[in-house]
Amino acid sequence: MVTTIHNTLKTVFGFHEFRTPQQDVIERVVAGEDVFLVMPTGGGKSLCFQIPALHREGVAIVVSPLIALMKDQVDALIANGVRASCLNSSLSTGELGRVFKQMDFCELDLLYVAPERLMMPDFLERLGSLKLSLFAIDEAHCISQWGHDFRPEYTQLGRLRQLFPVVPIVAMTATADPETRIDIISQLGLTDAKVFVAGFDRPNITYTVIPKQKSVSQLVSFLVGRRDEAGIVYALSRKRVEEVAERLQQAGFSAAAYHAGLPDYERKRVQDAFRKDDVRIVVATVAFGMGIDKPNVRFVVHYDMPKSVESYYQETGRAGRDGLPSEALMLFGMGDVMVARKLIETSDNTERVKIEIQKLNAMVGYAEALTCRRRALLSYFGDLREHECDNCDICTDPPKRFDASEEAKKALSCVYRVGERFGMMHVIEVLRGSKNQRVLDFGHNKLSTYGIGANTTANEWENIFRQLIHLGYLAQDFTRFGVLKLTPAARPVLKGETEVILGRPRDTLETVAKGKKRASRKKDYNQGLFEALRATRKKIADDANVPPFVVFSDATLAEMARSRPTHSREMLQVSGVGEHKLRQYGKAFMDVISAYEQ
Numbered sequence: 001m002v003t004t005i006h007n008t009l010k011t012v013f014g015f016h017e018f019r020t021p022q023q024d025v026i027e028r029v030v031a032g033e034d035v036f037l038v039m040p041t042g043g044g045k046s047l048c049f050q051i052p053a054l055h056r057e058g059v060a061i062v063v064s065p066l067i068a069l070m071k072d073q074v075d076a077l078i079a080n081g082v083r084a085s086c087l088n089s090s091l092s093t094g095e096l097g098r099v100f101k102q103m104d105f106c107e108l109d110l111l112y113v114a115p116e117r118l119m120m121p122d123f124l125e126r127l128g129s130l131k132l133s134l135f136a137i138d139e140a141h142c143i144s145q146w147g148h149d150f151r152p153e154y155t156q157l158g159r160l161r162q163l164f165p166v167v168p169i170v171a172m173t174a175t176a177d178p179e180t181r182i183d184i185i186s187q188l189g190l191t192d193a194k195v196f197v198a199g200f201d202r203p204n205i206t207y208t209v210i211p212k213q214k215s216v217s218q219l220v221s222f223l224v225g226r227r228d229e230a231g232i233v234y235a236l237s238r239k240r241v242e243e244v245a246e247r248l249q250q251a252g253f254s255a256a257a258y259h260a261g262l263p264d265y266e267r268k269r270v271q272d273a274f275r276k277d278d279v280r281i282v283v284a285t286v287a288f289g290m291g292i293d294k295p296n297v298r299f300v301v302h303y304d305m306p307k308s309v310e311s312y313y314q315e316t317g318r319a320g321r322d323g324l325p326s327e328a329l330m331l332f333g334m335g336d337v338m339v340a341r342k343l344i345e346t347s348d349n350t351e352r353v354k355i356e357i358q359k360l361n362a363m364v365g366y367a368e369a370l371t372c373r374r375r376a377l378l379s380y381f382g383d384l385r386e387h388e389c390d391n392c393d394i395c396t397d398p399p400k401r402f403d404a405s406e407e408a409k410k411a412l413s414c415v416y417r418v419g420e421r422f423g424m425m426h427v428i429e430v431l432r433g434s435k436n437q438r439v440l441d442f443g444h445n446k447l448s449t450y451g452i453g454a455n456t457t458a459n460e461w462e463n464i465f466r467q468l469i470h471l472g473y474l475a476q477d478f479t480r481f482g483v484l485k486l487t488p489a490a491r492p493v494l495k496g497e498t499e500v501i502l503g504r505p506r507d508t509l510e511t512v513a514k515g516k517k518r519a520s521r522k523k524d525y526n527q528g529l530f531e532a533l534r535a536t537r538k539k540i541a542d543d544a545n546v547p548p549f550v551v552f553s554d555a556t557l558a559e560m561a562r563s564r565p566t567h568s569r570e571m572l573q574v575s576g577v578g579e580h581k582l583r584q585y586g587k588a589f590m591d592v593i594s595a596y597e598q
Contacts, residue, residue, distance in 0.1 A: 005030065008051050012080050014556075014578035019044050021196050025170070029134060030055045034169045034193035036140075036185055040200050041174040041317030042295070046073065049136035049170050053110050054082065058131030059103065062112045063157065064138050068271055070112040072293040075550045077110060081580030086112035103130060119156040124163060132167045135160055137188070140171040141310075144183040161189035169193070174317055175310045177381055200313070200381045204320045205328050207373040208393040209366075212333035213459065216247050219301060222329055223253060223281070229298035230274070233283040234315055236304040236339060244303055245283040254280040258288045275547040277538060286311065294547065295322035296554040302330040307340045308359035309366055309380045322555040332367040334424060334466065338482050368466055370399055370503045399503030407456065407464050408493050408500040412473060414449035415484045416494075418442075423482040428453075428461045460504075467502045525562035529596045533557045536592050540585060551585060552576055566594050 005026050009015050018026075022044055025035050029052040039045045053060035064070045070086040077084035085099050085108055102108045103126070117123055137143075143154040160169060171188055185193060210218065219233065233248075235241045238259040245257035256270045256279045273279040275294055282288060286306075300319040306312045312330070320326030337360070344356045362380060369376045373392035375385045388395045414427050429436050430444045433451030444450060453461060465484075468474045473490045477483040492498040523530075534548075534557060541548040552560075556576030565571040571586050572579070 003055075005051050005055060008054055009047070011579045012054065012082065013047065013051075014080075014572075014574070014576045014581060015047075016573075016575060021198055022048055025196055026051050028194055029168055029170050032056075032166070032168050034190050035171070036181070036188075036190055036193045036195045037170065037172045037198070038176050038181065038196065038200075039172065039174060039198040040202050041314065042202065042321035042323065043174075043198055045138070045172045045174070048172065049134060050077065050082070050110065052168075052170075053133055053136075056133035058133040059106070059108045060110045060133045060136060061118065061127065062110055062136045062138065063115050063118055064112045065114065065142060065151065065154075067114075068275070069138075069293055070114075072275070072547065072550070074110075074112060075546045076293075079546070079550050079581060079584070080578055082110065083108050084110040084112070087117055088112075088114055100126075106131070109133075115151075115153045115157055119153075119159070127164075132164060135164070135167055135169045137169065137171040139173060140184050140188070141173040141176050141180055143187045144176075144180045155187065158187050158189055175314045175381075177310070180310075200378050200383045201374065201385075202317060202320065203389070203391065204323055205316060205326050206391050206393075207316070207328050207377065209330045209332050209373065210393070211459070211463065212331040212336070215303060215331050215333075216244070218331055219244070219303060220248070220251050222299075222301065223248070226299060227253060227280065229280065230277065230294065230296055231281050231299040231301065232288065232297060232315075232318060233281060233301045233303055234288075234306065235283060235285065236336070236343070238285060240304065241283050241285055248281060248283065256282055258282050258284040260285065275549075276541065277548055286315070293321075294318075295549050296324075297321065297326070298324075299327040299329065302328075305330060305332050305336040305340065305363060305367060307344065307356065307363065309362050309377065310359070312363060312366070313377065313381075322549075322553045324555055324558065330367065334462075334476075334482065337364055337476075368469075370394065370467075401501055402504055403499065404464060404467075404502040405493070405496070405498075405500045407453070408468060408473065408502075409496070410449065410453050411461070411464055411468060412486060412490045412494055414447075414453075415474065415486060417447045417449045418444060420485045421483060424462065424465050424476075424484060427484060428458055428465070431461060432456070432458060463504075464502060468500075471500075473500075523558070525558050526596075527561075529564070529593065530557055530561040532592050532596055533560055533589060536588055540588060552581070552589075560589060560593065564593050566590050 005023070009018065025037055025048045028035055029049065037045060037048060049060060049062065064073070067088045067090050070088060074084045074086050085102055087096065087099055091099070103111065137157060142151040143157060169188065169190060171184060171190060173184070176184060181195070185191065185195070212218070233244060235244055238261045241259050242257050245255050248255035256273065258267055258270045270279065270282060274282050297319045300316050302312065302315070306315060316328035319328055340360055341357070344353055344360065347353050366376050366380070372388040372395050374389035378385055390396065410431060411427070414431050418427060418430060426438065429439050430447065430450055431453030433454045439445055465474065469476055472487055473493055475485045475487050477485060493500055537548045537551050537557065541551050553576055556574060559574045563570070563574065565574060568582060568586060571577050571582055571590060577586070
């Protein structure tokens with residue numbers, strides 16, 4: 001009997017139905033067609049090449065950028081009974097020989113390789129003697145200079161279509177705006193590929209942005225009550241990463257630092273400990289990136305604002321890959337914008353700087369938005385939504401609106417009075433009547449606007465200025481340390497011809513508390529049984545030296561805790577339980593369920 005792709009989905013991977021547009025993609029690749037797929041993280045991109053690899057003759061070559069990502073995917077495939085392996089620099093000579101032997105004797109369904117290895121002449125020659133089922137190019141945005149994560153070694157992949165004209169190619173990414181998509185298709189020579197854009201929405205992620213004030217306290221407040229959950233905290237600099245990790249450790253959190261300046265062995269130790277749930281929180285630069293295939297990351301915090309919406313989307317997308325409720329929190333301050341701009345401007349590639357400055361400005365626009373976060377985020381990628389999401393801070397805790405016309409006049413007048421030569425914080429000090437030496441040295445204590453905003457707090461003024469910039473009444477000159485300048489739109493405000501309606505800053509602790517309340521909503525499964533199943537999973541994983549999620553995902557354990565299967569036929573109805581995993585692990589988990597007393 002011919003095995004169908006639906007049967008493979010169920011018996012091998014343990015899933016009961018395809019998500020849109022998985023079936024269409026898989027059928028086309030099985031038929032030998034090229035495909036370009038844009039699908040959100042956690043949307044099931046891997047199945048779009050793994051299932052075709054099991055239905056086409058030969059070995060599938062999967063291009064993957066990081067060793068850890070290869071290992072996780074190979075471990076997960078082996079756990080499902082699939083013949084898979086990888087070739088990378090971490091293998092010994094003996095291990096390399098074993099993999100080459102598997103290739104020569106047709107003992108593999110999928111082989112994961114780095115782009116550098118794939119394009120070596122001797123390796124290409126070896127592939128030429130084999131039957132290849134397909135090429136799968138993961139993280140395909142790395143090939144585009146328009147993308148946020150450009151990697152020169154990916155550019156050689158454009159030769160694959162000429163070298164292997166009859167082998168289908170499926171290229172995939174979670175993050176590509178329209179310009180990047182066009183560039184990827186061109187670079188890879190996929191002019192005849194069917195393009196699938198599966199949308200960008202991650203409905204299980206709650207998006208929250210709060211003004212950065214006492215940032216460490218804000219972070220700790222968010223993390224309290226999440227000590228047993230896995231999460232990532234992103235910061236822009238190595239120094240900041242180490243400082244935040246140390247503060248969290250002092251506060252009693254299981255946290256570790258990760259950045260490119262650490263020795264290789266330390267980065268490997270941290271990544272392995274995080275994958276195995278031995279470290280709960282990783283504080284990292286963006287060096288801790290695409291290698292994260294861990295599905296049970298429950299939160300991602302941006303301690304500093306990222307440099308682009310693409311980066312933000314991909315980094316927040318590392319939360320909740322298993323589909324369970326997860327949080328994305330960003331602390332936003334204009335100081336971050338200046339730091340990010342300086343980092344961008346260190347490049348001597350003027351065109352690249354121009355592109356990245358545009359992307360940074362879009363990121364600032366998102367952070368300052370007073371409309372639904374999800375709509376703002378999805379619209380950037382051309383995924384327009386008509387309705388609010390009811391799962392972001394703006395929707396669940398909308399800012400109170402107020403007539404800020406008088407405050408706007410004061411702010412704009414003060415910018416004018418100081419000669420449009422100073423940044424936001426200095427203007428605020430003048431408005432509030434500060435006796436700061438710098439204010440006195442410039443004689444700004446003698447201006448008509450000195451002290452006219454003394455009854456408004458510095459934080460409130462900062463919020464007003466951010467919105468005036470966002471609404472286009474003020475412009476910031478980042479080439480001159482964030483100097484504020486009036487725009488033509490400021491004139492009618494100063495003359496009283498335009499009403500300015502702004503949102504009041506929300507209570508930061510209240511916003512975080514509402515996030516906690518959402519995160520702690522009553523589960524529809526027995527939490528005690530879930531923890532018992534999680535403990536069993538950890539023991540099995542440690543014994544096998546694999547991450548717990550390779551055994552079963554949190555989503556699968558949650559379904560077990562909900563349906564309480566005690567027979568094999570019931571266990572096979574649980575999403576994520578295939579026949580191979582049932583034989584390997586089924587009894588251990590059914591024993592826990594049978595013995596558990598509520």
